[in-house]
Structure formats: C-alpha cells, structure tokens
Amino acid sequence: MIDLYFWPTPNGHKISLFLEEGNLSYTFVPIDIERGDQFEARFLAISPNNRIPAIVDHDPPWGDGPVPVFESGAILLHLAEKTGRFLPSVPARRLEALQWTFWQIGGLGPMAGQAHHFRHYAAEPIPYAIDRYTREVSRLYGVLDHRLADREYIADEYSIADMASYPWIYRHAKQGQELGRFPNLARWYAAIGQRPSTFRAY
Secondary structure, eight states: OEEEEEOSSHHHHHHHHHHHHTTOOEEEEEOOTTTTGGGSHHHHTTOTTOOSOEEEESSOTTOOSOEEEESHHHHHHHHHHHHTOSSOSSHHHHHHHHHHHHHIIIIIHHHHHHHHHHHHTSSSOOHHHHHHHHHHHHHHHHHHHHHGGGOSSTBSBOOHHHHHHHHHHTTGGGGTOOGGGOHHHHHHHHHHHTSHHHHHHO
C-alpha cells in the first residue's frame, strides 16, 4: 500500500498517472496547498521542502517498513524500480528515459510553471516575464515535438518520461501554447489522454 500526498497539480498528477497505470493500491491524502496544509508538521516530516507530491511506501523493496519519498522525479524512479515497470531495462533505453524525465524536471516543469504564474497569478502584469517564459515554454514544446517526430512515446515505449511531461502539457492553454503548432506533440498528447489510466488519474 502507498499513501499519496496529493493536490491536483501537474507534479501531483505525475504520480497518480503511475499509480493508476501500474494498478497499484494507494490511498489519497489530500494536501490543500491553497489552505497551507503543506506547512503542517505532519507533512513536513514526509516532504521537508513543503511541496507535493510525496508518498509513503508501506512495502518498500528492501523491506524496512514505511519509507517516505518526496520530489516527483524521485518518486517516479522509486516506483519504476519497485515495480520493474515504465523504465526500460536495456541500459541505453533506460538512459534515454531518464534523460527525458530529468529534462522535464529541470526545464519543462519550471518554465511552464513560471509562464502559468506570470500569465495568471502575478499581482500585476509584467510583460517581460510573460514574454520570456511563454517563449521558453514554446521552445521546449518544440524540442519535445521534434523528439516525437519518429516515435510513439518519448523513450519509444511508454515510460516515466511520458508520465512526467504529460501533466504539464495538459495545461498548455494556461502557458499560452497552441498544440496545433506542434503536430507530433499533439498526437502524443491525444494518445496519452485516451489511456484508461489517464482518465482514472484525472
């Protein structure tokens, strides 16, 4: 059993996608980030950076009892290694999946988050910030569109790389992006959206 400390953000949905796709038993523990639940001591004991998602794995592979895991990328990697799924076993293909997962964590997520913030939540419009982050997200969408030109999924087979990126592309309109400009990305996005596990996760 896994406890998922969750709020419906892109990073939160990365983990719900894995849990649903892997048909793993889990319970939701809602962390209302608008109310400030992420700063409560009970959550900080699991996620010291006060960010969702986080999990508690009650049956880790090494068998030492409940183990907390924070940071979405670390959780995806932990779950992939725990289950032996969604991370290729062939070293070269595993490396590709990891590179694209970290590409999302280090690039797509932070830039899309900034675009979303400055376009919708900043106290006052800052045209430079809106333009800078919207353009950078567009560039990153182009990188992913190019990657998907000759393959169905980011690392050929469906993997944690896809689970990491899909929830951020899901909010493309909030980031000022039109998927029609990125046909390969749009095809990939539609295909993942039709997976039964995606319906359940969302």
